[in-house]
Amino acid sequence: MIDLRSDTVTRPSKGMLEAMFSAQVGDDVFRDDPTVNQLERQVADLFGKDDALFCPSGTMTNQVAINVHTRPGDEVICHKYAHIYYYEGGSIMRNSGASVCLLDGPRGVITAEEVESHINPDDIHRPVTSLVEAENTMNKGGGTIYRYENLAAISEVCRRHGLKFHLDGARLFNALAETGEPPEKYAALFDSVSVCLSKGLGAPVGSLLLGDKTFIKSARRVRKAFGGAMRQAGYLAAAGIYALNNNVNRLGEDHDRARHLGNLLANLPFVEHVIPVETNIVIFTLRKNGGAGEFLARLKEEDIHALPIDPRTVRFVTHLDFDDAMLMKTESVLKSLA
Numbered sequence: 001m002i003d004l005r006s007d008t009v010t011r012p013s014k015g016m017l018e019a020m021f022s023a024q025v026g027d028d029v030f031r032d033d034p035t036v037n038q039l040e041r042q043v044a045d046l047f048g049k050d051d052a053l054f055c056p057s058g059t060m061t062n063q064v065a066i067n068v069h070t071r072p073g074d075e076v077i078c079h080k081y082a083h084i085y086y087y088e089g090g091s092i093m094r095n096s097g098a099s100v101c102l103l104d105g106p107r108g109v110i111t112a113e114e115v116e117s118h119i120n121p122d123d124i125h126r127p128v129t130s131l132v133e134a135e136n137t138m139n140k141g142g143g144t145i146y147r148y149e150n151l152a153a154i155s156e157v158c159r160r161h162g163l164k165f166h167l168d169g170a171r172l173f174n175a176l177a178e179t180g181e182p183p184e185k186y187a188a189l190f191d192s193v194s195v196c197l198s199k200g201l202g203a204p205v206g207s208l209l210l211g212d213k214t215f216i217k218s219a220r221r222v223r224k225a226f227g228g229a230m231r232q233a234g235y236l237a238a239a240g241i242y243a244l245n246n247n248v249n250r251l252g253e254d255h256d257r258a259r260h261l262g263n264l265l266a267n268l269p270f271v272e273h274v275i276p277v278e279t280n281i282v283i284f285t286l287r288k289n290g291g292a293g294e295f296l297a298r299l300k301e302e303d304i305h306a307l308p309i310d311p312r313t314v315r316f317v318t319h320l321d322f323d324d325a326m327l328m329k330t331e332s333v334l335k336s337l338a
């Protein structure tokens, strides 16, 4: 099976499973799990933040952060395609009682000017703007990488207006693999950062929320209230440590394969447009209206699986379990459909 639906479909490798089975564990609610503590320290240090909190999912790290940074009735500024809004089940409203101010912008990217012009005035009629969020890489934008200067400018606007700035960095490692920027330089722009171990890094579970000591103390309380505090979670943290130590430096391979697919698709007659490939996500539009269903069905006959974004648009995501042989097979199937 060739699975291009998401980079979350990877299965733990033999080395990762061995690391999990030999983990030292304890009850993490009592802060007794040495492997969770090690993972939290390792990631906090990597990004130059005071502290980190291990959570089951990226949805939880994002939503815990939103809950800490906002009060009910506040407003969160983010792109209309932001995962925190578009793909997290209404959790901003459901769990934090906050509203959203949705910005537009090419490829899911927001700018400092747009953010500043949407901060509500101090007027009792208006919700209090308290948080700005950016997503890097931007999933629905096509794996877009935010330019550092753009984020630095948004960060400056946030500081000037007393707003918090959260980064959904589910695929931040993919962005950093391309730009080569030091993680701590990047993380310094934000009050909180979420990074996922279960996307390109190939761990089965887990995300980390990063921030200063006071923030993580509050986040720990919210994680408990959301039901996300785990007990012998060291077995999962061990997978994360293995992923960080073994699977970060190879992310460029996924990007190369995605670029290969992007170039190939751009030259196929049934493809109208391919969003320029920056990382491991390839989003392309078919010429035929409603063509995505038929196209995906044809791929499925060859045991190649992908997801539609809309009736004409399809997404491929490359990952650890998509190798060169699979790339060659995908290439020949795509050419045969032309």
Ligand SMILES: Cc1ncc(COP(=O)(O)O)c(C=O)c1O
Pocket (backbone or CB within 6 Å): 008, 056, 057, 058, 059, 060, 062, 083, 084, 135, 137, 138, 139, 168, 170, 171, 196, 198, 207
């Ligand atoms: C950009 C982004 N943020 C957050 C998440 C949520 O992660 P999880 O599926 O672990 O909740 C995802 C999931 O794919 C994502 O793509």
